[in-house]
Amino acid sequence: MIGVVIPAHNEERLLGACLASVRCAASHPSLEVEAVHTLVVLDGCTDTSAQIVEDLGFEAMTIDARNVGVARAAGAQAVLARGARWLAFTDADSRVAPDWLVAQLALGADAVCGPVSVADWSNLAPSVRGTWARRYCDADGHRHVHGANLGVAAHAYRRAGGFPPLPCNEDVALVDLLIATGATLAWSAAPRVVTSGRLDARVRGGFGDTLAAWTGNIGDSEPSVAP
Numbered sequence: 001m002i003g004v005v006i007p008a009h010n011e012e013r014l015l016g017a018c019l020a021s022v023r024c025a026a027s028h029p030s031l032e033v034e035a036v037h038t039l040v041v042l043d044g045c046t047d048t049s050a051q052i053v054e055d056l057g058f059e060a061m062t063i064d065a066r067n068v069g070v071a072r073a074a075g076a077q078a079v080l081a082r083g084a085r086w087l088a089f090t091d092a093d094s095r096v097a098p099d100w101l102v103a104q105l106a107l108g109a110d111a112v113c114g115p116v117s118v119a120d121w122s123n124l125a126p127s128v129r130g131t132w133a134r135r136y137c138d139a140d141g142h143r144h145v146h147g148a149n150l151g152v153a154a155h156a157y158r159r160a161g162g163f164p165p166l167p168c169n170e171d172v173a174l175v176d177l178l179i180a181t182g183a184t185l186a187w188s189a190a191p192r193v194v195t196s197g198r199l200d201a202r203v204r205g206g207f208g209d210t211l212a213a214w215t216g217n218i219g220d221s222e223p224s225v226a227p
Contacts, residue, residue: 003079007071011092021095069170091148097192104151110183114149114191147171149193
C-alpha cells in the first residue's frame with residue numbers, strides 16, 4: 001500500500017483541487033491493484049477544511065500542533081500503521097501530476113526529491129519570475145527539497161527516525177537524516193507538482209516567504225535545498 005500524507009492548516013480555498021489531483025494520481029493504471037491511502041492531517045484548522053475532506057470522501061486526522069513537522073510525522077505514523085510500504089508527501093496548496101506516484105516509484109530509490117513549479121505568477125512582482133528562472137533548477141540532479149513533492153520508502157523513513165518536530169524545514173531535516181542513514185536518493189524532475197505562488201504563507205520561513213523575499217528585492221533567499 002502507498003500512503004499519501006497532506007498536512008493542512010486552514011486550506012479551504014485550495015484543498016479541494018489538491019485532493020482531486022491526488023485522487024487522479026492514485027487511480028493511475030500503472031499502479032495496477034496497489035491500494036493508495038490518502039490522509040489529510042488537519043492541524044489547528046478553523047475553516048471548512050474538515051468538511052471539504054469529508055465531502056470528497058477522504059480520511060482526515062485532527063491535531064492542534066500548528067507545526068508542519070509534527071503534522072507530517074503524525075500522518076506518516078498513521079499510514080505506516082496501516083501497512084504503507086511507500087510514503088508520498090504533498091501540500092494542501094499544491095496539485096500533483098497524474099503520474100506523480102508512478103514517477104516516484106519508477107526511480108527505484110529509497111527516497112525521491114522532486115521540484116515544484118508555481119501555478120500563478122500574477123500576484124508576484126515581474127522580477128520574481130526572472131529570479132526564479134535564474135536560481136531554480138528544474139531538472140534531474142537538482143538539490144531542492146520540497147515537502148510538496150517528496151517520497152520515501154517505509155524502511156528508509158523508519159531508519160532515519162522520521163520528520164523532526166520542526167515548524168519549518170522539516171523536509172530538509174528529514175532528507176539530511178536519510179542521507180546520514182545511508183538511503184539512496186533520487187533528485188529527479190520526473191515527479192511533477194504545481195504549487196501556489198501565494199505570499200500569505202502558512203509557515204514562516206517556508207516557500208511563500210522565499211517568494212515574498214524576492215518580491216521585496218531582498219534577493220538572498222533560495223528555494224529549500226538540502227546541504
